[in-house]
Amino acid sequence: MTTSQRPQPAGPPPAATRAFALLGRRWNGLILAALATGPAHFAQVRERVPGISDRMLAQRLQELTAVGLVARNVQRGPSSRTRYALSPHGNAFLIPLAALLVWAEDHLPASGSPAEGHSVGVRHAADVTEGVDRSAADVVLRSP
Numbered sequence: 179m180t181t182s183q184r185p186q187p188a189g190p191p192p193a194a195t196r197a198f199a200l201l202g203r204r205w206n207g208l209i210l211a212a213l214a215t216g217p218a219h220f221a222q223v224r225e226r227v228p229g230i231s232d233r234m235l236a237q238r239l240q241e242l243t244a245v246g247l248v249a250r251n252v253q254r255g256p257s258s259r260t261r262y263a264l265s266p267h268g269n270a271f272l273i274p275l276a277a278l279l280v281w282a283e284d285h286l287p288a289s290g291s292p293a294e295g296h297s298v299g300v301r302h303a304a305d306v307t308e309g310v311d312r313s314a315a316d317v318v319l320r321s322p
Contacts, residue, residue, distance in 0.1 A: 200245060205230055205238045207275075210247060210264070214272055217251075217263035247271060 189195075201207050205227065212218070212226035224235055239262055242248040247268035251261045264271070 200241075203238070203241075205234060206242060209235070209238055209242060210268060210271055211275060211279075213248065213262060213264045213268065214275065217261050219259055219261055223262055242268070 201210075208227050208230075209223065212223055215226070218226065220232075220235070220239075223239070224230060224232065227235065230238075239248060239250070243250045243262075246265055249263050249265040249268075251263070253259045253261060
């Protein structure tokens with residue numbers, strides 16, 4: 179069998195590729211997590227995401243708005259202000275975000291290396307997903 183005839187290994191699922199391409203970009207996940215606490219003006223988002231520059235925050239908010247995860251609302255008046263909030267699609271992200279945070283809390287110590295021998299019990303992610311419109315309001319994550 180020649181190399182061209184061998185079956186090629188399947189790559190990652192396309193949805194995973196798309197999700198990690200967006201969320202793997204520096205700051206995007208932290209901005210979404212910052213907006214999970216509620217709508218905010220630009221300066222408030224910057225305060226919730228320490229270390230991000232104004233330029234980078236503006237770029238990332240523009241990207242997240244373009245893909246429909248963040249809604250941008252310009253409040254007209256003597257001094258216009260822009261308010262950012264999670265869109266319905268961004269709000270739907272809170273459930274996997276909660277799961278990711280619970281996993282990170284259980285498996286990634288502050289140093290960033292995997293915890294060895296760490297057992298995981300039943301965890302509730304209500305603090306992150308409170309107010310999220312979903313059919314399973316009592317999100318419970320269980321270890322295998």
